[in-house]
Structures are given as structure tokens and as C-alpha cells.
Amino acid sequence: MSPEEPNDTAFKPEEVVEEVFEGEATGVEVEHEETTQRDTEIRPWDPEKIRVTTRGYSMRNVLDMIDDGELELAPDFQRNRVWRPRQKSRLIESLLLQIPLPAFYFAEDKSGGLRVVDGLQRLSTIHDFTRNQTFALADLEYLSEECGGKYFEDLSPPLRRRLLNTTQIVVHVIDPSTPNDVKYNIFKRINTGGEPLNAMEIRHCMSRNRSRDFLKLCASSDSFNAATGGRLRDHVRMNDREAVLRFIAFRRLTHISEYEQYGSLETLLDRTAELIDSKDDVPDELLDRWHHDFVRAMDNARLVFGEHAFRKWPRSSDRLSPFNRALFESWAVMLADYHPDQLAGVQTKIVERARAAMTNDSAYIASISASTSDPQRVKARFAKPRAIMQDVGL
Structure with a gap:
């Protein structure tokens, strides 16, 4: 043996x-594995298989893509969408203060559709605030007098424009030609949403x-x-x-x-x-x-x-x-x-x-x-x- x-x-x-x-x-028994299967499948690492491009979008553009179904917020993927009210409000405040956001990662499929890989919580929060208007700003650090208690529609026109038009985000897009095993390793490495994805x-x-x-x-x-x-x-x-x-x-x-x-x-x-x-x-x-x-x-x-x-x-x-x-x-x-x-x-x-x-x-x-x-x-x-x-x- x-x-x-x-x-x-x-x-x-x-x-x-x-x-x-x-x-x-969780109600599920732990599976004891002696090795991580994925870690043994791509050795040595081949950088030629990593196909990622970098694009810039305005926040309005990204929100329109979500509304039009061109960008998917990983439907049914609930655990990454649970943010506390303070986290949501502080994110919006950061955008209003024109503080740049960390880069996002999208995966592109063969038909040209895009899916959020990293940044789901941030984009979900921004979409909920600007389009669905599901929460008002609260517990702000710098803009409490100007924006505290307000929904998106209550903000002044300059602030709404700053949020939608001025805000630019950097997106790294994983090309559909990237092999699935390589995608898996990319997803595993880039996830920043707290608990790593399984x-x-x-x-x-x-x-x-x-x-x-x-x-x-x-x-x-x-x-x-x-x-x-x-x-x-x-x-x-x-x-x-x-x-x-x-x-x-x-x-x-x-x-x-x-x-x-x-x-x-x-x-x-x-x-x-x-x-x-x-x-x-x-x-x-x-x-x-x-x-x-x-x-x-x-x-x-x-x-x-x-x-x-x-x-x-x-x-x-x-x-x-x-x-x-x-x-x-x-x-x-x-x-x-x-x-x-x-x-x-x-x-x-x-x-x-x-x-x-x-x-x-x-x-x-x-x-x-x-x-x-x-x-x-x-x-x-x-x-x-x-x-x-x-x-x-x-």
C-alpha cells in the first residue's frame, strides 16, 4: 500500500x-479530506491560462447593467448580501466623500454576460440604496448633518450626481476562455467578502x-x-x-x-x-x-x-x-x-x-x-x- x-x-x-x-x-457533518483536491489539480501553475482584463465603469453604467440583466449579482447567493445598516451607510458615505473603492472582479460568460465574483456586497448595497431605496443613511461619520436619515431621492442633486456619475470603479474581468480550474483558483484567491467561498x-x-x-x-x-x-x-x-x-x-x-x-x-x-x-x-x-x-x-x-x-x-x-x-x-x-x-x-x-x-x-x-x-x-x-x-x- x-x-x-x-x-x-x-x-x-x-x-x-x-x-x-x-x-x-450548519447541520452538516464535516468531511475530513487529507489534501485539498483543487490544490493538486493545477501544478505547476501556468500563468498563460490566466486571462483577465481591466476595465473602468461609472457607477451609473454598472447600475444600468444590473437593471438590464447584463450584470448578475449571483442570484440566491444570500450569505454575502447580509450587511449591517452601519456598514451599508458607511459605504455610501465613502462614495459621497469620493473615496475610491477597491477593485471589483467580474466573470464573463461566452454570451458576453457578466457575473459579480468579488464585490457582491458592495454592489448590492449601492444598488439597493440608489435604485430600490430600501434603506436610509444612518450612523455616518462625516456627513451626518447633511445626509443622515435620508434616502437616495432625498439627497441634493449634486450629491446624487456625485454618486452616480462621478464615482468610477475599476473592474478586473475574467475572460470566458479561462479554464474552470484556473477560475476556481482565481475566485478562491480574490474573495474578500469575509469567510472564503467554498x-x-x-x-x-x-x-x-x-x-x-x-x-x-x-x-x-x-x-x-x-x-x-x-x-x-x-x-x-x-x-x-x-x-x-x-x-x-x-x-x-x-x-x-x-x-x-x-x-x-x-x-x-x-x-x-x-x-x-x-x-x-x-x-x-x-x-x-x-x-x-x-x-x-x-x-x-x-x-x-x-x-x-x-x-x-x-x-x-x-x-x-x-x-x-x-x-x-x-x-x-x-x-x-x-x-x-x-x-x-x-x-x-x-x-x-x-x-x-x-x-x-x-x-x-x-x-x-x-x-x-x-x-x-x-x-x-x-x-x-x-x-x-x-x-x-x-
Whole structure:
């Protein structure tokens, strides 16, 4: 066995740890990875693949682009839009004082559309103040007498012109010809919005409406929320959308051995999102079938495992564990193959065997606990549900 290969026979399960974001538990189990997949995919770094141009825009121009749909503020990407009132007002005050803003980053798609990569909070705040007029200025440092308590329409004409016409911003635009893996690393390095973006949040910025809408449709379904106990509803780190994408990614493989050709889980997920965005690769009929399969898998998971669906449930404990992504993708893909009537009467047997595996099978426990993107562990965790279903006569 090489040093890089996971040693399943020696694996000792650690205590289940729940992810925490900004001091609050997310309801999702931490995935322990020995290496960062993305960091090993582009070595050595090739600067020739970085294609970024710099452009200047007036604030009015940028706001018009948002209104006309030419510039996307990453729809449904909520966590980066939560600013306190003081932060919003101080940003507007800075513009009125003609203090230059840090540069923005946009990503351009092949059709010429632009999407905000870095600077979402700032642009959202400015757009909300000038166009939607959702808040009045408060807690200002220098302009409290002149602007305090005022909405955009209440400002004097010179101040409104200063905000819209005089304010110039510098934008670095990532060219659509830049490879996705390079884009990922650029996004990861430039993000300045507090907590760094995770892989799914970056993928959301990189993808198009078709895949985003489809993932949202599945993630917002009653079946998904019931099967996951509602803990992933509108998830703050987009783990709801990632779970759906992982189901589709593995569901579309003819055999689990095909996983190895992608080199990593993140590459498989990237490619799946790209395929969903293409009607030529994934026609509407196939997308509808995947949605049907997903809903059926969620209903079956709830039928068989109840509130413990997609959670570790060893024989030693009935405690409700956090949502486990590796269990989700492997069991959901399996359960999508069955009509609920086929599962009637064998739920107890399935649960017994699944709990036994989560208690005594060290290789299986390893496959759902650590280095979960390793090809051998992927095969192991997909093989176990198949063996269990065959063992109960399905």
C-alpha cells in the first residue's frame, strides 16, 4: 500500500463533528479530506491560462447593467448580501466623500454576460440604496448633518450626481476562455467578502441559470426537506444545492468505476454542472427524469430510514447525527431505483444491515468519514447499499 492510499483496515472512526459557520452549527457533518483536491489539480501553475482584463465603469453604467440583466449579482447567493445598516451607510458615505473603492472582479460568460465574483456586497448595497431605496443613511461619520436619515431621492442633486456619475470603479474581468480550474483558483484567491467561498459557492458563481434553477428546484422540494429534516433548507453554505448536484453527478454515471476518469469529486461536480447548463448535452426530458429520480430517492429514504436518513446511525446510538454527504450520494442514487411498494416490508431489514455496517465495517465507516473523494472509498460506499439491497431480496 502506498503512503497516499487510505488505510481502511486501520481506520478508527472519530467523533462525528458538525460544521460551524459564523458560530452556528450548519447541520452538516464535516468531511475530513487529507489534501485539498483543487490544490493538486493545477501544478505547476501556468500563468498563460490566466486571462483577465481591466476595465473602468461609472457607477451609473454598472447600475444600468444590473437593471438590464447584463450584470448578475449571483442570484440566491444570500450569505454575502447580509450587511449591517452601519456598514451599508458607511459605504455610501465613502462614495459621497469620493473615496475610491477597491477593485471589483467580474466573470464573463461566452454570451458576453457578466457575473459579480468579488464585490457582491458592495454592489448590492449601492444598488439597493440608489435604485430600490430600501434603506436610509444612518450612523455616518462625516456627513451626518447633511445626509443622515435620508434616502437616495432625498439627497441634493449634486450629491446624487456625485454618486452616480462621478464615482468610477475599476473592474478586473475574467475572460470566458479561462479554464474552470484556473477560475476556481482565481475566485478562491480574490474573495474578500469575509469567510472564503467554498467549492459550491464558487461553482454557483461560475455556472449559468439552467443548472442553478434546476438545483434550486430540487433542493426546495418538500421531499428533500423532509428527508433531510429541514436542516438544509436554504443552507447558508449552499450544501443543499451541493447535495443535489452530487446526486445528479453520480446518478448519471453508467458505472461507479467511471468516477476515476474525473480525477476528483470537484471535477466531477464541475463537469456535471456544465452539462446541466447545456441543452445539447442534457435535454429537458433528461433533466425532468433526474428530477423525478431525485424526488423518488428522497421519499424512499424517508420511508426506510425516517429521521435518520443520510445520517450515521450505528447500533450504539440513536442520537440524531448531522447530515452526511457521502451517505447521501450513495444511498440516494441506490434508492432512486425502487418503487416505494418494493420497499414495503423490508425497511427494518435494510436499516438493520445499514446500522451493522456503520458499526462493524471499518472500510465502510472510513468510506463515509474521511478522504471521501478517494476512488476506492467512493467505490466502497456505493457497493455497500447495493449489497444490502441484494441481501434483503431486492
